[in-house]
Amino acid sequence: MPGLLATEPVPRIEELYHHRRLSLVRLAVLLVDDLPTAEDVVQDAFTALFRRHGHRLGSLDDPEAYLRTSVVNAARSVLRRRRTVRAHTPEREQHVPAPEEDVLLHEDHREVLAALRTLTSRQREVLVLRYWSHLSEAEIAATLGLSRGTVKSTASRALDALGRRLEGLR
Template identity: 65%
Template structure:
């Protein structure tokens, strides 16, 4: 009972945000077999589909874009007369729901994205104390993947064994060996004759 009481205010609100929003039903058959042509279908169903999309994405502009995209896809796929489509209304409703879900996924992904923290720049005196070869090595290390850089630093700077590196990084000793080998090949290519 309570849901029936809550429904009219929602419909009034939807009609208030969609100027001229009145429910249209296609009265005539526009295409063969009673299927309306796409322009008739657009005029008859667009507002209802926009309302549906607004309920899904809670944004009128996005909802209108979704409906436009679904109608454009319908036209590309079936042409203006819709002769090959048995139930265009079901096609449109499904298309709007799927597009709204995709928009919500993109929105959720965008909100969840946290940009990586800005790298800490070395102090000016640290840069001044480095020689040209040291700067080249550090630059080459930045070209490695995170895992490769970890393995190289732990092996050649911290002087850990393959077993110790494997335990520290929670990988197998074989992975340590192959990662180190690939990293060294990349570093040799980047550094050329310098060592």
């Protein structure tokens, strides 16, 4: 489905949901660090898409890009709300991952995720979209509303910071 050709039929929202929901949830988990919230973010993106365009998505050039952008924007909103709440409430105990999350992640993945959490939100978004969602610089720029140069420099700085953090763990 990535990069639909003009000759391909426009997918129905049910097909898009069936084929892309899991990858969008994975993207959202990497951005918000919380599986239930990530699932809510993706569900809200599909709901908004349905409200705006119905079952047929012919009015959209790239429905997947629309959903990706919706998920990233919703993840940003979730993180802003969390920051606001944390500014007005005392610190609580750290989130304990659900048992299914622990099973899904190998130790090295946990180290990378922990290192990702130390990056700025923009750096994390760029790296997740580049290496997890396999988007090009142009697609990342369009999704995040940045220039390609900003995406390139942000990715470079993020990889440097990530490398330093992971070397410190070893």
